[in-house]
Amino acid sequence: MMDTKRSPTAASPPALPVDPHLAVETDGTLAGLLCAYAETYRLGVLPVSVGLIGEPASGALFGDVLRVETQAAIASRVERGLDRLVPGLVGRIHRAILGERPGIEVAALRLADTVRAEGAAAADDWTFEPAREVAQWSGRVGREAHRMEAFVRFERHVADGAETWVATARPEYHVLPILHGHFAARYPTLAWRIVDVRRGLALVHTPAMDRAAGDPPTRIVPAVTLGLGDEAPDEAAYQRMWRAYFQAVTIPERRNLALHLRHVPKRYWPYLTEKQPTVGSPRFDAEAG
Amino acid sequence: MRRQVIEKLEILADAAKYDASCASSGGKRENSPTGIGNSTGAGICHSYTEDGRCVSLLKVLFSNVCIYDCAYCVSRRSNEEVTRVAFTVDEVVELTMGFYKRNYIEGLFLSSGIFKDADTTTEKLVAVARSLRQDHGFNGYIHLKVIPGASPELLTEAGRLADRLSVNVEIPSEAGLKQVAPEKDYDQVFGPMGHVRDGITEAKEERKKDRRAPRFAAGGQSTQLVIGATPETDRQILELSDGLYSEQKLRRVYYSGFVPLGGDDRVPDPETYRAPLHREHRLYQADWLLRKYGFDLDEVAPPGSGNLDAEVDPKTSYALRFPYLFPVDVNTAPVEWLQRVPGLGIRSAKRIVAARRRGVVRWDDLRTMGVVLKRAQFFLTTPDHRPQLIDRDPNAVRQRIVGGRGDGAPQLSLFAPAPVRLAAPASAPLPKAA
Numbered sequence: 001m002m003d004t005k006r007s008p009t010a011a012s013p014p015a016l017p018v019d020p021h022l023a024v025e026t027d028g029t030l031a032g033l034l035c036a037y038a039e040t041y042r043l044g045v046l047p048v049s050v051g052l053i054g055e056p057a058s059g060a061l062f063g064d065v066l067r068v069e070t071q072a073a074i075a076s077r078v079e080r081g082l083d084r085l086v087p088g089l090v091g092r093i094h095r096a097i098l099g100e101r102p103g104i105e106v107a108a109l110r111l112a113d114t115v116r117a118e119g120a121a122a123a124d125d126w127t128f129e130p131a132r133e134v135a136q137w138s139g140r141v142g143r144e145a146h147r148m149e150a151f152v153r154f155e156r157h158v159a160d161g162a163e164t165w166v167a168t169a170r171p172e173y174h175v176l177p178i179l180h181g182h183f184a185a186r187y188p189t190l191a192w193r194i195v196d197v198r199r200g201l202a203l204v205h206t207p208a209m210d211r212a213a214g215d216p217p218t219r220i221v222p223a224v225t226l227g228l229g230d231e232a233p234d235e236a237a238y239q240r241m242w243r244a245y246f247q248a249v250t251i252p253e254r255r256n257l258a259l260h261l262r263h264v265p266k267r268y269w270p271y272l273t274e275k276q277p278t279v280g281s282p283r284f285d286a287e288a289g
Numbered sequence: 290m291r292r293q294v295i296e297k298l299e300i301l302a303d304a305a306k307y308d309a310s311c312a313s314s315g316g317k318r319e320n321s322p323t324g325i326g327n328s329t330g331a332g333i334c335h336s337y338t339e340d341g342r343c344v345s346l347l348k349v350l351f352s353n354v355c356i357y358d359c360a361y362c363v364s365r366r367s368n369e370e371v372t373r374v375a376f377t378v379d380e381v382v383e384l385t386m387g388f389y390k391r392n393y394i395e396g397l398f399l400s401s402g403i404f405k406d407a408d409t410t411t412e413k414l415v416a417v418a419r420s421l422r423q424d425h426g427f428n429g430y431i432h433l434k435v436i437p438g439a440s441p442e443l444l445t446e447a448g449r450l451a452d453r454l455s456v457n458v459e460i461p462s463e464a465g466l467k468q469v470a471p472e473k474d475y476d477q478v479f480g481p482m483g484h485v486r487d488g489i490t491e492a493k494e495e496r497k498k499d500r501r502a503p504r505f506a507a508g509g510q511s512t513q514l515v516i517g518a519t520p521e522t523d524r525q526i527l528e529l530s531d532g533l534y535s536e537q538k539l540r541r542v543y544y545s546g547f548v549p550l551g552g553d554d555r556v557p558d559p560e561t562y563r564a565p566l567h568r569e570h571r572l573y574q575a576d577w578l579l580r581k582y583g584f585d586l587d588e589v590a591p592p593g594s595g596n597l598d599a600e601v602d603p604k605t606s607y608a609l610r611f612p613y614l615f616p617v618d619v620n621t622a623p624v625e626w627l628q629r630v631p632g633l634g635i636r637s638a639k640r641i642v643a644a645r646r647r648g649v650v651r652w653d654d655l656r657t658m659g660v661v662l663k664r665a666q667f668f669l670t671t672p673d674h675r676p677q678l679i680d681r682d683p684n685a686v687r688q689r690i691v692g693g694r695g696d697g698a699p700q701l702s703l704f705a706p707a708p709v710r711l712a713a714p715a716s717a718p719l720p721k722a723a
Contacts, residue, residue, distance in 0.1 A: 124643035126658040127650070150333045154391045165390065185320055185327055190390065208322065238387045241295050245388075248302040249348065250338040253548050254566065259341030263334070273393070274336055 015117040018110070019045035024066045025053045026105075030094045031075035036068045037109055038078050046113060050105035078112075085115050086123040095145070096137035098174045107133040145175040149182050151264075152194055153273045155239075159229025165192035166228070169271050176203040180218040188217075195223045202226055239273050246274040297374045298384065301350045304364050304371070305400055308457070308513060309543035313345040313395035313430045315508035316452035326389055326396070326429030328452055328508070333395050346398040346432060347388055351376055351413050355402030359470035360555035361459065361518045361547060364402045368552065375404065381417045382425065389429050396430030396452070397421070407438035415443060418450035430508070437477035441484050445505075448488045453508035453540075456482050458533075461526045465519030469555050479537075485510050486538050509540030516572065517547035517565030518556050523596040527575055531586040534579065544572045567599065575603040581635065582628050600691050605631040608668055612683040615668040616676055619650050622669075631690075632664035664690055 024040065024047040026032030033050065040046055043066075053067060079090050093108045110130040114122045126132040154165035165187070176196055183192065184205055191210065195202045202223040211217070269275040314332030334343035350364070352375035358366040385397045399417055403410050414433050421427040433447050435456040448454055456478055460466035463475045485506060492505030512533060514526060530542040546565030549556070575597055578584040582604075589603050591610070598606040608615055608631050617626050619641055627638035637660045644650050644658060652674040655662060667679050667686045678686050 118647075121643065121646045124640070125647045126640050127644045127654045128647070132657070146333070150335050152392050156390070167392070182330075185329075187325060187390070188320060188322055189325065234387075237295075238391060241298055241384070242388060242391070242393050244295050244299050245302050245347070246336065246338070246344070248299045249306045249342075249344060251306060251340050251342075251548060254340035254342075254546075256341045257339060260337055260339050263337035263341060263343075272336070273391070 012117045015110075015114045016041065016044060016046045018048055018106070019064075020048050022047045022064050022066060023049045023051060024068055025051050025055075026068045027070050028052050029070060030090070030097065031072060032068060032070040033093070033097060033105055033108060034075040034078040034082075034090075035070050036105075037112055038074050039066065039068050040109070041113070046109050047106065049103075050109070082112055082115065086120045089115065089123055092123075092134060092138040095141040095178060096134045098177060099137040099141045100174055101137055104133065104137055141173045141175060141178075144171055144173045145178050147171075147268070148175055148179055148194075151268050151272060152183075153271065154192060156232040156235050157229035158232045159227065162229075163191065163232065164229055165190050166195070167193070167271075168195045168197055170198045170267070171196055172198075172267075174199060176201055176220050179203060180205070184217050193226065195226070197223070200224065239276070240278060242273050243276070243278055294376075294380055294384070297376055297380070298349065300372055300374050301353060301376065302348065304353045304402075305348045305350045305398075307363065307545060307548065308348065308398070308400060308434075309342075309545040310398065310432065310455060310511050310513060310541070311343045311345045311348070312432075312453070312508070312511070312541060315540060316430050317504065317507045318428045318430075318452060320428045321426065324426035324428045325386070326427055328396060328428065328430040332430075335393055335395065345395045346430060347385055347394045347396070348398040349376070349381070349384075349400075351381065351399060351401035351410075351417070352404045353402045354404040356405070357403055357470065357472045359459070359473065360553040361469055361515050361550075363550050365553070368550075370552070378413065378416045378420060382420045385417075385421060385429075386425055386427065389427070394429075396432070398432040398434075400434035401436070403436055407436045408440050408443060411436045411439040411443045411447065415447050415450065418447065422450055432508070435481045435485065437473060437481060439481055444481055444484050445488060448485060448492075448505040449503055451506055453511060454485050454506045455511040455513070456485070457513045458529070459513065459515050460519050461514050461516075461521040461529050462519065465521060469519060482510065482512070482537050489538070510537070511539055511541040511543060513543040513545055515547050516544050516569050520557070522594075523568065523572060523575070524590040524592070524594050526572060527579070527586060527590045530576060531579060542576060544569045544576070568596065571597040571599070571603060578603055578607075583625060584629075601687065602631070604629070605664055605687075605690060607631075608679075609683050609687055612679050612686075615679045616670045617668065619655070619669050619671050620645050627669075630665050630668045632661050633669075637661070 022040070022045055024036050026036050036047070036050060047066070082089050089112075093112070096104050096108060107130040111123065111134050114128070114130065122128055123131055126135065148169055148171055152167040152169055154167045157164045157166050176194065179194065180203055183194070187205070189207050191205065191207055193202050193204045200223050201220055203218055203220055204226070205218045206215070208217070264272070311334070312332055313328060314330070316328030318328045320327040332345060334345050336344040338344060353364040353371060354373045354375060355364045355366055363371065381397070381399065385394075388394045389396065397417070399414050401410050401414060418431050418433060421431065431451045432453040432455065433451040435444060435447070435454050437456060444454070458478055460469060466473055466475065488505045489510065492503065495502035496504070514529070516526070526544075533539045533542055546569035547556070575589045578589050579586065584607070588607055590597060597603055601609070608629070615630070617630060619627070624638050624642050627633055627641055628635055637658070640658050640660065641650060641655070644654060650671060652671045655671065666674070667676050667689070670676065
């Protein structure tokens, strides 16, 4: 077989070089990154770093900082183009950047540009570093989001006669932006919120009957802006029943703590109802445990 | 009232825990704007027990009162050590809704002791599902256990309401079943299983014609086999599974290593068997090869082979039985062949195929891609890796794998590259096309 790894397809211009002096700044969103790609493609080079607007840039040796304005129309044009080449690629890039890993945006731009220049096969070629990095980070963030879908525990709170379902979690990565669809489809009629205590943010859902037409069902807000109601009278009973259930389904003869820990790492325990003691302090302390 | 419910929950969850099925996948139920829950995705494990099993569904018995006396079952009539209790329909419904809204579970897995006859028992299970769906707008996952001998009308209603139905074969041979469960026979099991199969097939046909036609157990049908309570071999067990997949169109067969419950002489002392847990693990691996990797039964467990190899996984065991089929060339082998390499999974095989589209894959590329090479190194070649041990001495490969010395640097060959293989020998079991 011929080594074709670096030979571009005939139709598209070759992959762009990285300019070691060019840094770009975006608003940190996926749309911002897609606009950055449109902007740098126009310049004919890729940036060496992608930072947040207003934060000191790192990576670029000196000089050029390009500030990218996020424009929805441009972002969606780039998104459509990439998704036509590789279905699902934009979602993969989105998950990857939510890992908040320095440098991952540059890898994403290189991947997008290589796919543009050399075709879809580059996206799944793990010997190509940007493709591998984006896939791995997308996998990590996706796994954490899936764990949140599994491990988030809602508690029923009541304030002024209205009920709210409140969950707190401490996700490793910034997964709130990719959790809304799952929970909104599942609990469309409940007012629920998921608080990310690591980032001080909350994903808040408002049922259709309580929101103005045109308002989105969910939004992400600073957690401090939220008031807490009182725990509903039946909440403690349900938590006790869940713990009783969890105890009852274990088969003692087969106990395998190593396996258990692999599935439920200790960092999730403080927020899991089944890991709280039945009486005493309201929260299990992972460090002490 | 709560106190009572919590005690029932403890007893009836404890009695249901030996049922291995935990799947919440395969459902195709979307939520409505005013409903609660859905079961469209791949299924979610919301927690894991301390023995490492997934907790996805609220898995309980409706009642542990049972007229049957099956030696392998904790709820058997003659067991005087259990307290007999039963939920009400409303209690199960309320628990399911309360747990579901708190995101503890994906849904309900409801089974029951046979407290009267098959239909009376099934009617209760159906009543719970009906209330959840109709009174509470519940669109989460429901798995109902089919009680052997239940009437077709009830099964039809159960199938409309549930995402999955299952009837447990339990004992992998009818002779074995007769020994330990005198009131049961295979007809009682396979009658309802066939009815459910036909219901599923029919509903699928109907939906091809009319997209609004009602679904019927869209998550498919499953069953469970108890391993080690009776003397069937792994080959016999897999023969049964293979038939269940091809003839009964089952989605899953679960294997449940027998946990001695004590106090019943009809069940042999499990100590005299190989550890059922270890067998259970190998059976799942073999089952996976049958369902997902395109292996034939005879390739995984040759006729008359008894039990699976305890020392190595079934795929390695296959490769060692057919050494002349290996090593395979990473850069040219069809993906079905790559999947047959011990240690390579479906994902690794796909990654290799994706990478070689863009160039030659070398040994270090495999490492970079995250392919696990501990076992695979003996069975595949790259331009810079040409193992010959599998040709010269398959037993030595086995020793290296079993001894854990399969790890580390690739075995570099001192001799000329292996001759090119034009075709596998005529007797070789070729992989099926994808």
